[in-house]
Amino acid sequence: MKEKFDIDNVLAIIGEGIGGCEVFTWAAEYPDYMEHIVSLNNMSKLSGRNYVFFKSIEAILESNDALYSDVYDSSLSQLVVVINRLLFLNYLSRDQLANASREEVDAMLEDFVEAGLFRDIFDLKYLTKCLLEYDVVDKLSNIKASTLIVTTSDLFYMDIENDVLPLEGTIDNVVIKVITPEAEEFDYNNKNDSIYKILSFVNEYEIE
Template sequence: MDSFEFENGEVLNDVKVEYMTFGTPKYDDKGVLNNAILYAHGSLGNYSSMKKIFPLSCKSDPFDKEKYFFISISSLGSPGSCSPSATDLKNRFPKYSLVDVVNFQKQFLKEKFGIEHVLGLIGNSMGGFVGLTLAIEYPDFCDFIICGVSTFKVAGHDFILSKFVDEIITSDPDYAKGELTYSLIRTLRIACLAEFNFGLSKEALRDMSNIELASEFENFGNESIETDIYDLKYCNAACMNYDVEDDLDKIKSKVLIIACKQDPHFPPELDAIPMSKMIKDSELIIMDSELGHLCFNDLESIKNELNEFMEEFDDC
């Protein structure tokens, strides 16, 4: 995009947007795309996270590729799109909020596809933050939201986890230099390892031997150093300040909330269940999966429930 203006008034020019599309575009009498579904990924993911719904995209599946046209965008702050690492601005990148993430995607959809209304949005984890924020800021923009393993505010243990990650990063004196050093690589690895316990369920972790766990922990840390520490810092800060609890009554979209009984990040009793009571037109599915917070990789297990929800939007 030629430019993008942040909530705080800062502007970046020549803005890069990474995306992919999948499915069958359909148009109304005026030539406007009318069957677009946006996919919003989790923190520091990218467009390829949409692969989670591919197993449910065949004929008669809930996300039938012959019925719908999917657009997945690497969000603002993610390395493939406009981000601290992609712009090389590092710690000089404008601070952004979840509203900025929403506006970034909304502006791109308008400029690239001429879209001013989408059929729906599917988002997991931070993608759920994006979906709810979009539905609150622009109540008429989408007909439905599927909000998976997510919440209405970062609080309690999740807020402390975000604070802990932030503390690890900012405690390194080299962070302020805005350039990668050996110390920052080590700090990045430690900050990412703080998240290790919040993916798979406690049951899945307990089923592994300590030798297996130590190996998985080591591999997780080694893989994490491919992340940019500034991308992580900015994304973590945006999520840490996320709280839409007082605005859920503004949502007009139909909302499907998907939770997982074994999710260590957002336990249903603290997040999904209260949220389902605060959003007037909402449905709730609680999965039973030892994948825990990663249960969007097992959506086939709730195929029937997803089909039932998507039936309402078959005639798009």
């Protein structure tokens, strides 16, 4: 950023999910370049259930020889559909799944798969590889920025006890906030609602 935009320091970096991986990585690798970081629904490495989940996706990808061909094969499009069905779990809360009828789950699943039909299979392969290699645990102590970690308690992919709460003893000047949302007041599919939540917490902790 210094070379391209002549920026020596940024006020804050905010990221959710995979974007939160970038937040931790930037803050650990370049601790003097930002004042604050906000990480939402993210962990410092892929472990446990998430590691097995993405190892399974990696195996599915590698099971199709067409992935290594110079000619695009229609079977890769079917592979995208299969992987999107698995990724759907990471966008669903436990309460949503428990309270929805099978018909409602089917409808949400099909909408999610349809929205992801144009995902690039090679982007999915690269993303899976990056996530499986992601691990900044040993670098978190480098972080100097004031840190706000916000996580939602009922997301399938979040293991709060093992992946989130231990960060309190690793990062200096950190605040961890666990949200236990009621279904009627938190819409997981509404990006505007997510942004509103982020801004609310930023204001609450007076990051300015």
